[in-house]
Amino acid sequence: MTTVTLIGRDGCHLCDVARGVIDHVLSGLPEEQADAVTVTELSIDDDPALSELWWEKIPVVLIDGDFHAHWRLDAARLSSALQKADAAPRAQEVSR
Secondary structure (H helix, E strand, O other), X not given: OEEEEEEXXXXXXXXXXXXXXXXXXXXXXXXXXXXXXXEEEEEOOOOHHHXXXXXXXXXEEEEOOEEEEEOOOOHHHHHHXXXXXXXXHHHHHHHO
16 A cells, blocks of 8 residues: 655645646556555644645655655656555565
C-alpha cells in the first residue's frame, strides 16, 4: 500500500491543481495499482506543526511520508514515483 499525502489549505488554487493532478495520475494507473494507493489530505490550517513546516511551500506532496514535490506537481514524475513505490514491496517479497 502506498500513501500519497497532499498538504494544503482551503482556498489554495495550487492545492486544487495538485489534487487534480493526483486524481488524473491515479485514473491512468492499472486498476490494481491505483487501488493500492491511499490519498490523504492534511490542512496546514488544522495543524500548527504542519503550518510551521510547510506554509511557504503548499501544496506539498509526500509519498509514504517522504517529500515528493511542492508548489507545482508534475504528473509524469508522480506517476513514475508511484510505479517505483508499487514495485518496491514486490521486490522485497521476491528477495525473501
